[in-house]
Amino acid sequence: MHIVVCMKQVPDSAQIRVHPVTNTIMRQGVPTIINPYDLFAIEEAMRWRDRFGGEVTVLTMGPPMAEESLRKALTFGVDRAVLLTDRYFAGSDTLATSFALAAALRKISQEFGEPLMVFTGKQTIDGDTAQVGPGIAKRLGLHQLTYVSRIAEIDPAGRRITVERRAEGGVQVLSTRLPALITILEGVNEIRRGTLDDAYRAARAKIVTWSAADAGIADFSKCGLRGSPTIVKKVFAPAPRSEKAYQIPAGELSMEAIAEKTMQEIFKRQPAIETDLMRFSAGQ
Amino acid sequence: MTEAPKQAQTPQSRAGTKKELPEHFKAYKHVWVFIESEHGAVHPVSYELLGEGRKLADKRGVELAAVVLGCDKDANAAAAAASFEFGADVVYIVTDPALSHYRNEAFTKAMTDLVNAYKPEILLLGATTLGRDLAGSVATTLLTGLTADCTELAIDDEGSLAATRPTFGGSLLCTILTLNYRPQMATVRPRVLPMPQRQEGRRGRIVECSLNLAEDDIVTKVVRFIADRESNKAQLAYADIVVAGGLGLRSAENFQLVKSLAEVLGAEYGGSRPLVQKGWITSDRQIGQTGKTIRPKLYIAAGISGAIQHRVGVEGADLIVAINTDPNAPIFDFAHVGIVADAIQLLPALTEAFRKHLSVNRLAG
Amino acid sequence: MIEERFDAIVVGAGPSGNAAAYTMAKEGLKVLQLERGEYPGSKNVQGAILYANALEKLIPDFRDDAPLERHIIEQRLWTMDDTSYIGMHYRSEDFNEERPNRYTIIRAQFDKWFSRKVRDAGAVLLCETTVKELLRDARGKVIGVKTDRDGGMVFADVVILGEGVNGIVGQRSGLRPELKPESVALAVKEMHFLPREVIESRFNLKGNEGTVIEAMGTITAGMTGTGFLYTNQESISVGIGCLVSDFAESGMTPYGLLEAFKNHPSIRPLLANSECKEYAAHLIPEGGYNAIPEIYGDGWIVVGDAGQFVNAVHREGSNLAMTTGRIAGETVVWLKRRREELSKANLAEYKRRLDETFVIKDLKKYKKIPEFLHRNKQVFGLYPKLLSAAAQTWFRVDGADKLSKEKEILKSFRKGRTLPGLIGDAVKLARAWR
């Protein structure tokens, strides 16, 4: 069973700094990580491989330095890493991204065998749109299963899959035909730590690296900036709220006194709350 | 969007790259809102979107239309009626058994057919699991731009949709345009926009359309739907009062203090992301950028530092009360009322204070 | 277990480990490097000073692509009391030379770059892999290491320990004693981010010029230690460190000390409206020559901080680390070439070669300094006060004639520390320095 996992290298947003003056990102020293949501997809893929045998390929579109993240994925124990990198991809939005990834996926099926499933994470922490997955599915005509919290069963021979999908207010149990594109929900598993051999293999592994042309892309106008209908007009830091919080003078007061003051302050600012509470407690 | 930051340095140059709207798109007019209704009930986010859509339509001097997809005639009619009362001028209805449960194939087909037939310039959907699933496929099918999880929608001077959204886990905001493609698509998360006033008895035009897709052509089948058990179903997003705890509570046991206060207040409880990671609370109770956005009348945050990713999820609250031992905790920058105190001691005291107050008044009146 | 056998295993991807691995790999040896951190430098305190010379000996053209922040054109040495500092500044246009001598760097980035060079030279690096213990044969010769990963054993002819100051491997394996609190300093450091332009105007710099401030005095509250401040391109590294034993005695917290230092009237303006990110604490071995443990044995060599190779007086460490790493690498290459076994007797060559370098010579020279500073705390409390008082008396124009001013100053010194005391200190310091 061949499973391809699309993963992205992202800046660790916990460490993003905004230039106090120009409001642009100070990239200096901001470490990059594998998009945390993608780790669940990678682990899920490896579990099904371990069960049915086969291979897991990870695919990233990004700058050459994204190789680091792919190598890291190899240390977890995936079998192959493909880096799709080309200056033509610079400035891709989700539409252009799914275009490029779809092309790479076609190439992957030719070179390394057709994937029965393509996994993505729920979303990235930089783009954070959850669109690339559906985009890929649409472009490759794969059946789309998003927000999958559990893969109930896979029948490789019969090419069918049944999953549990997180929907509003409940879980949808869906059954469809393979090949399918599945976006894996966070928290469904925990990424494993590779063995020393995995680490050693990863350190020396050759990362398959393709340019746009290598991936069989002929029409560059569909890539990167030119292929992106959306345009980022400006990036800015959230405006800080003008006045700071009013501090309840705690000082020497007892907890009870502070609590009382707090409650009164709440009722003073939101009288509605007191009346609502009355109704609620009366109703009990 | 994925490359937003790279553009940050030279935004103009990029925006400058495209300007004139191609001829074939000039015909695209009007603002559309997708009405999300599953199991007979319309998701409130759809009404929030109608409220915002109304403003955009007026600014553009065009009509506001709602799109209702479903299998049940009456339910659709009801959704349509509601849509009018929340500001729609027109409602497009597709009624078909294939639309009984949400399935990407059927809904994408219905939606794209409608867009191609009636050509809206703006299409808004709720950033729910359903909305995000649908929006992604629709945008890719139509090969147009889609801006997800917007926190603010506006019409800029050139008359195009300026969609502002957080990026980098909330550390930054970016404003995104879809200059020369149509429709301009955006999703907005529940509770980010205020609920508009309902105008009883407001009516409008209904356009019935059909789905050109037979059930047999749809590969994906819904085996069953397991509704969340009321008990563990967090109504966070729409709760009037929310009490939340953070790592400052130090242990799962102490988190009980949050639940107790919530109980007395008839409130929902939630927490910061680390608590989900530690397994103190379930992920449907996470508040913030990657969790729920809330807009309660009262939000009480105990032992939460107020990181930007948390902040963006709660800023819509009418009154934010923060309990934190650190007077410099960032949460005091956006809370309205702050108490520098040990939450582990204050929470029980607060619970007691409310309990007393309520019982006393109950006896009184 | 990794089937392949290596010529050398290097523990740690800091300056010393990298220098050793690079030297050996470049000469075609089969080298495996193991690093605990997520990536080289991830476990390291950020901003630091890089001494070009030691790196040039390894990578002559490092300036072409190394992530350097600013080259230092100005050095400020401050003696501070609570309200003032009296300083010696040296700034020279000559430091704007083609191949500058000292740079500020950001360790996480620099170590990453260095590590890339090491890998390009042919060494294999495994990160997030912690060495747990050394593997020995029947005769007690070190033949490999055991890591914390599943199937975690791997073998080599020699293991080079560049595991840093409190590397547990060497200690566990009884190669060296536990650290003594009086021979390690605990240093804390912060990075304060500011726009480039602001930094340049505050420190009167242009382009990539940089300034370093090193300070001693009441800022360490009578403990043996120093404070420092370096300018990077878009940030300022500020930190302070004191002997662990002193912290233990005084009961003061490193962080409290740093707060006080940052709020000193002479420092605060330099950091104004900066955004603080990254707070790091790290140990610095300061025992000097006398604290150097066994640095080689049957199948193993110790390099860098792990061998206490730090010149506390001049705040040099990474250069000693790189040099010891390089020499260790060269020694192994030399022995391999001559088909010699990597036995204790043969590895003595490493020590022999080190003795010829500035590393051992300097550490010998300052042999007595740590002891002296440890025993003569007046250097950090009393003298700064006296100096500052003297300076004030001297510069204040208040009608008093200069002669009586001189007298007053001398008096204050005698009062503060009797004449014999003064002379004694001078003599002791001179001795220690010699």
Ligand SMILES: Cc1cc2nc3c(=O)[nH]c(=O)nc-3n(C[C@H](O)[C@H](O)[C@H](O)COP(=O)(O)OP(=O)(O)OC[C@H]3O[C@@H](n4cnc5c(N)ncnc54)[C@H](O)[C@@H]3O)c2cc1C
């Ligand atoms: C991409 C991304 C997405 C994220 N999304 C979210 C999200 O959706 N929601 C979210 O919440 N976080 C999110 N985070 C994490 C966020 O950055 C913070 O790490 C997190 O919110 C911190 O949680 P906390 O305030 O509970 O813990 P801490 O930051 O550790 O804060 C604990 C606070 O408790 C205070 N305290 C300690 N003891 C007490 C006491 N006894 N009484 C009172 N106060 C006390 C401390 O002063 C401190 O301020 C995200 C991060 C990233 C990178």
Ligand SMILES: Cc1cc2nc3c(=O)[nH]c(=O)nc-3n(C[C@H](O)[C@H](O)[C@H](O)COP(=O)(O)OP(=O)(O)OC[C@H]3O[C@@H](n4cnc5c(N)ncnc54)[C@H](O)[C@@H]3O)c2cc1C
């Ligand atoms: C606050 C501070 C400021 C300093 N400023 C300067 C300065 O300005 N200039 C200067 O020259 N020096 C400075 N130094 C000293 C300098 O940092 C050290 O001398 C130098 O880093 C020593 O290099 P090293 O390779 O021996 O050890 P390290 O740089 O500490 O590297 C050791 C590496 O080994 C890894 N490791 C440890 N144990 C294991 C294990 N069991 N398995 C696998 N990996 C392991 C660690 O993760 C680490 O990456 C400073 C030190 C401090 C603390």
Ligand SMILES: Nc1ncnc2c1ncn2[C@@H]1O[C@H](COP(=O)(O)O)[C@@H](O)[C@H]1O
């Ligand atoms: N550049 C990329 N390369 C590979 N996979 C990606 C890329 N961008 C997004 N993805 C995948 O698509 C998912 C959703 O991304 P996003 O639409 O940006 O939220 C991610 O979790 C990844 O699995």
